[in-house]
Amino acid sequence: MKRALTETEKKAIEIAKDIYQYHLGLVWQDIENPFYEDLPFPEKELARALIHLYSFTFARMLEVPYEPQG
Numbered sequence: 922m923k924r925a926l927t928e929t930e931k932k933a934i935e936i937a938k939d940i941y942q943y944h945l946g947l948v949w950q951d952i953e954n955p956f957y958e959d960l961p962f963p964e965k966e967l968a969r970a971l972i973h974l975y976s977f978t979f980a981r982m983l984e985v986p987y988e989p990q991g
């Protein structure tokens with residue numbers, strides 16, 4: 922049987938979601954492109970796919986709708 926979340930747990934989840942959304946924005950704008958910009962073609966696509974996978978996985982863990990930016 923699933924127990925109800927406490928108010929503290931609910932607030933923590935909301936904060937985690939906000940942090941995730943902020944982090945995702947940073948990944949797309951500041952981290953992702955420079956990270957794989959100089960890689961050769963196969964590695965560039967692999968790096969990009971892994972970043973998307975990690976973002977998607979984290980979004981699923983926090984139950985945040987995944988909306989790719991870009």
